[in-house]
Amino acid sequence: MEIKNTVLELLEEICQTDVVKENLNIELFDEGLLDSFGVVSLLMGIEEKLGIRVGISEVDREQWSTPNKIIAALENWA
Amino acid sequence: MIPYSSFSFFMILGILLIPVVVLGYKEKRSIVYNSFVHVVILLLAFASDIHQLVSFIVYIFWQVILVHWYAFYRKEKNEAGVFYAVVFLALVPLLVTKLLPVWSMGNIVGFLGISYLTFKTVQMIIDMRDGALKTVTVKEQLMFLLFSPTISSGPIDRFKRFQKDMETIPTREEYRLLLYKGINKIFLGFLYKFIIAYVINDRVIETPFIQAHTPLSTFIYMYAYSLYLFFDFAGYSAFAIGASYIMGVKTPENFHLPFLSKNMKDFWNRWHMSLSFWFRDYVYMRFVFWMMKKKWIQNRYTVSYIGYFLLFFLMGVWHGLELHYVAYGLYHAALMISYDYFERKNKQWKIWKKNKGTEVLSVIITFHVICFGFLIFSGRLF
Numbered sequence: 001m002e003i004k005n006t007v008l009e010l011l012e013e014i015c016q017t018d019v020v021k022e023n024l025n026i027e028l029f030d031e032g033l034l035d036s037f038g039v040v041s042l043l044m045g046i047e048e049k050l051g052i053r054v055g056i057s058e059v060d061r062e063q064w065s066t067p068n069k070i071i072a073a074l075e076n077w078a
Numbered sequence: 079m080i081p082y083s084s085f086s087f088f089m090i091l092g093i094l095l096i097p098v099v100v101l102g103y104k105e106k107r108s109i110v111y112n113s114f115v116h117v118v119i120l121l122l123a124f125a126s127d128i129h130q131l132v133s134f135i136v137y138i139f140w141q142v143i144l145v146h147w148y149a150f151y152r153k154e155k156n157e158a159g160v161f162y163a164v165v166f167l168a169l170v171p172l173l174v175t176k177l178l179p180v181w182s183m184g185n186i187v188g189f190l191g192i193s194y195l196t197f198k199t200v201q202m203i204i205d206m207r208d209g210a211l212k213t214v215t216v217k218e219q220l221m222f223l224l225f226s227p228t229i230s231s232g233p234i235d236r237f238k239r240f241q242k243d244m245e246t247i248p249t250r251e252e253y254r255l256l257l258y259k260g261i262n263k264i265f266l267g268f269l270y271k272f273i274i275a276y277v278i279n280d281r282v283i284e285t286p287f288i289q290a291h292t293p294l295s296t297f298i299y300m301y302a303y304s305l306y307l308f309f310d311f312a313g314y315s316a317f318a319i320g321a322s323y324i325m326g327v328k329t330p331e332n333f334h335l336p337f338l339s340k341n342m343k344d345f346w347n348r349w350h351m352s353l354s355f356w357f358r359d360y361v362y363m364r365f366v367f368w369m370m371k372k373k374w375i376q377n378r379y380t381v382s383y384i385g386y387f388l389l390f391f392l393m394g395v396w397h398g399l400e401l402h403y404v405a406y407g408l409y410h411a412a413l414m415i416s417y418d419y420f421e422r423k424n425k426q427w428k429i430w431k432k433n434k435g436t437e438v439l440s441v442i443i444t445f446h447v448i449c450f451g452f453l454i455f456s457g458r459l460f
Binding site: 035036037039040041043044055056057058 | 201204205208209210211343358359360362363364366367370371378382
């Protein structure tokens with residue numbers, strides 16, 4: 001639950017829209033909501049707030065394309 | 079013999095690939111035979127020039143030693159200084175190759191494709207630093223580096239992605255589709271490189287009218303050269319990707335209708351993608367992350383703009399140290415920063431509204447801006 005809330009708050013701030021909280025299956029890259037700069041900000045936030053360190057090369061854009069997928073990826077993070 | 083440049087090369091490649099296709103249909107892959115294919119193609123590419131062949135072999139040894147030493151070191155420690163030193167050492171052969179012509183010395187260390195191989199090694203070292211890549215065997219690294227379809231000019235694959243293709247053998251049905259797509263791509267390459275690019279070069283660029291440096295001829299040259307560059311390189315990329323597919327490796331695409339880009343960001347997601355994505359992931363994002371962590375500059379946009387500058391400057395210099403390549407890099411850095419600024423401000427100003435009309439206009443404007451960039455790149459201006 002903590003992961004979900006934190007990720008959604010971060011995404012809302014980075015994408016500057018609450019659509020990401022309403023539609024958890026929105027394609028973040030295709031819709032132009034998330035770009036390289038956004039990904040970096042997201043990783044920064046995840047590290048600060050959740051203590052999970054995700055390397056830049058570990059972000060596969062296909063596996064991180066929607067809020068739901070990002071949450072799932074982080075919940076399974078070893 | 080430069081890969082994909084002559085009829086005889088395609089003949090040899092076609093014959094070499096027959097056993098690969100037969101095995102592919104049987105849901106098999108022979109590492110021994112595939113290695114033989116790679117060695118033959120590498121020999122074709124380098125053996126005519128003994129300097130190139132020797133440089134190539136020494137280079138491969140150098141990179142294998144570096145990557146393995148770093149993998150060994152990284153198990154115990156993770157010092158930033160060591161990481162930078164290893165990356166620098168991996169870049170040394172490329173730097174020397176680029177610098178020797180500047181010092182007007184003969185190019186004795188360079189060989190065809192050295193810059194593309196360097197991208198492959200550097201990404202492995204960076205992934206290890208991140209902890210995304212932990213162990214690698216000499217065999218795996220050699221298979222990745224020496225994969226012959228993309229040896230001369232990419233597309234630049236990623237180690238982990240390549241590794242996945244190496245570990246899975248396609249089913250008969252999957253292979254049939256790969257083979258079909260591969261052959262299709264190779265024929266698309268023939269159309270692009272040997273027909274369209276050839277005709278543009280022969281009938282437009284090489285004519286006395288265009289070769290005479292008048293303002294009008296330079297203006298026409300700008301568009302002809304841009305189209306030539308696309309069809310020539312997209313044609314080559316289609317050969318490389320097609321041959322990869324036949325060998326069961328889904329090498330990433332390099333182009334996606336770049337002349338239909340809506341803006342500069344869109345353009346770099348469509349033009350020479352394997353290169354621009356490499357710079358995006360390994361230069362820009364890493365730099366931005368590092369700067370944000372250090373908090374030296376408070377304004378996030380300033381950090382992003384310095385990152386863009388670094389990315390495009392390096393991309394320009396990577397093509398060569400000549401002034402026009404540097405100018406090309408700076409031109410794109412300036413465009414990217416201006417576009418990013420405009421895109422952000424437009425959210426408040428709303429002067430450029432989104433509709434069918436502005437979208438078409440955006441594509442037209444972007445097209446001309448891109449072509450001017452290629453005119454700089456061509457070296458015709460200075």
